[in-house]
Amino acid sequence: MRETSNSLSVLNSQQPKQFRGGEKKVMKKSLSLLVAIAMVFSMFATVVSAAEEPTAGEYLNELGVILGNQDGDLKEDQTWKRQDMIVLLSRLFGAEDEAKGAAKTHEFKDVTDKNYDGYISWAVEEGLTKGKSATVFGFGDELETRDFYAFILRALGQDVDYEEVDAVAVELGLAPEDTDFDDIPLRGETYVAIVGALKTEVEPGVTLEQKLGLVKVADAVSSASAVGVKKVEVKFNAPIDTAKATFSLKKGTAVVNISKTTFNEAKTAATLEVTVPLNGDYKVTVSGLGLAEGKDAASFTATEERVESISIDSNGYRTAQLANMNDVEVAVKLLNQYGEEVSAGVAGDVRPTANAGTGASYASGVVTIKDILSTVNSLTLTVVDLKFAKSATATVTVNLVKHVSEITLKTPEVEEGKSLESNKTGVILPFEAKDQYGNAVTALKAEHLTGANPPIVFITSPEISGVAIADSGKKLSFNIAAFNGPKKLFIQAIVAASGKSHKIEFDVNGAKSINTVSLIAPATQFGLGEQGFKVELQANDQYGNALTAQEIVDLAKMTGPEADRKLTINTGNSSVFTVGGLTKDGDKAVITLNSAGLVKGSGLLLVTVNGTVNNASQTITVVDAKEPNSFSLVTDVTKAVKDAELVVKAKFADQYGNEFKGNNNVVTVKVNNDDFGTGIAGNKTVQNLIDGVKFNATKHDASTVVTVELYNADRTRLLDSATVTLTAVKSDATLTYEVEDLGTLRAIAVTTGTDADAVNTPYAKTVKVVGKDSSGAKVALPASVLNNVTLADDKARVAKVVVDGVDVWKVVAVADKEGDSQINVHLLKPNADIVVQQANFKISKAAPVVASIAAKQNDSAVTKIAYSTPATAITLLTKNANLWFEVKDQYGVAADGAGNGPTVILYKTTPNNVVSTISGNSITFDANGKWKITATSGTQTVVVEVEVSGVAD
16 A cells, blocks of 8 residues: 555656646546545555455444445445446535435436436546447446546546556556556455554545545543543544543643543543642643634533532341340442542541341441341441531341351462572462352451451461461462472362362472573673772573572572582682672672782683583683763753752763773863852863762853763863753743652651751752743753742641751651652742642651662772771761662662661671671671671671771780
């Protein structure tokens, strides 16, 4: 089809005016439309062998292009007749009524069915057919490919005799030279081609079926309304392209976050799910569909959520085994104006009354009726919400207490690509359960599994223990003991009340061990004097499964007694490099190597799996010491309004093209003026541009060119240079504001003091706002833009505090809250207008766990250091130039020894191999020699070798 479409395009642009239509009557339709029609028929020749798609005929039937006979038969296995193609053309042109009602003017003698006289006369008048001769139309003849091309040529205004069709179609590039003009395609094959052509764009954003008026395209938003407490339905006057539609929702000037968008099957409506309850006046705007201004939006009003109706379950259940009297529980739903169950806190004073028992109470969707006699089989329950004046009454059948009647165990959950292994705790076991009434039991309680006579009894293989509830009772869990070799284990659940049982069997591999290893050739160079050079180690267990980095480190036991170590790591040339240790680096297990510092050359790194013949080796070469050789400037933002701050940083590379993170970068920073208040007079030499140089804009409409030059250590040679232009822009109406994503906040216990006290925690997040100009480029804004921050619910606290002399707003999530929340950020525009934007975030109650761990000197990672001032204590959880451990949790908070961040245990190993814990997170070295400092958090460990000197004898 693409070739045909292109040839038609060339044909249209290059052929003389006579061919392009002239003044023939056929040009009642636009030329582009005729070319589009021609595309349909040209496809018949190229797609006649296409596979049948029944839905193609059905689709054309829905459009009214193909009607079929009185029985609905679309005749897909039949061929076309010449007169049928005339009818199809009239439908595609939207002129069937005109054609059908046209007076007979044709002179063809072979048209034997008067029903076609109007159609054929219309086609002759429109110049779409000449017949096979002056008196012969070819009525009843099967349509050949030649006939299709004849219609194409006529649609394009070409006056071609029937016997000339083949040659002219090839000559004009409409048909390939090898076209079989005598071929007779089936209708079903051509239906597929027609649909393909109708779906093709003939103008930007407009398909042929739309151009022909067969399918209406939405040109307006017809309405918007709240259909749920957090749902908005947007309707269109016709189907839309859902892939292109983008929605925005505002309440006044405040942007409402849309968390999810779904469309109906007809693509005429979209449902927007938002993160906060709707209440007030809103406007929804749709972009991406090319809708005209005024037709691209709709406004609506949402009323505050209320109780609109009450639904009472017709069945109640006793809460205990049948006795003289029992309490009965009945499920009650309070429904809002949208038919949803009302949100927590919406319902008012809900009061139930029953015609039996000693009283009734309501809590969390359940009415409890006290002291119902064992002889009572039904009762009448009335529930009233006094706040909204809504009530309901129902007759409730009293049933025996619900209990689990059957349970089906599912396959234990295992990480994809992994196998179930021994020595595992908390293995998740899904299940399905039902009560005696056939209702699904979605969650079990601890009492279902415990007590002298538990309702559900588990019989298991001896290796399995501790079957318990998990995921709030929605799943079960169990433990597997350590054992060697694979085994088939089982778990059987027996329901005491019904005697029904279910048993599953599953294979479990024995305890993992390292079986094979491989070393990955380093992608970077190992420089003379470099410490902590990393070589990746990969390993498989005895079952052929790849081990994770943490598993390799744990199973290798390289920090334990030598007799327990699973690996032996040796260097073939200790004068070139030595082995530091085995550690986890991100998702990789790495062996750290240390250059001896004096000799370049090569040596063999050999890793052997103890107790086996399996090993891996890699030749390691130490080259010239790494030095900074080039750099690139890192400037995410180069524009600022007055009083805002910009930071220019650099990323360095060594002479081998790899990233360089050392601290001996000799850099000169130059500015061509001081409009930004840089405070730099002439040149400024800095030793480290990784942390950046700050520039403050002091004017509007000013710019400064910052030049950065990199020299060698003694400043005798210029290695690299770069410039960046910083621009101060006006804070005018073209500038838009954007609140940066807050991510996930940890729910913590907040003090009862002021809001400022509450946000005085590393777990508070700073609210940041960035501007964007008309081109979409970021623009730094001064702190004064952020005027105020208010809460949307009770899940968080906010306060304005001073940090490094600057006012900032911080938000902290409070304890026992979880889920989605948001804050309202009030932004002060230059014209003094306040714009309110909503910033969304998630709250998690998950306890801190280690996400990353590294040993560092300032910002540089280390595995081996020299320390010559041992009398000075080093605080190991505070950033310093000597040694510290950066241990961060999933919230990005580093351990500080004061309760923030993950828990860290610190160990020291003295030169004579005495191991002990480090108290107080600081250490003073009291002996010369090699020390080892180990930091452990969760399953992650890092070890640093410290060569201590200077201790007095």
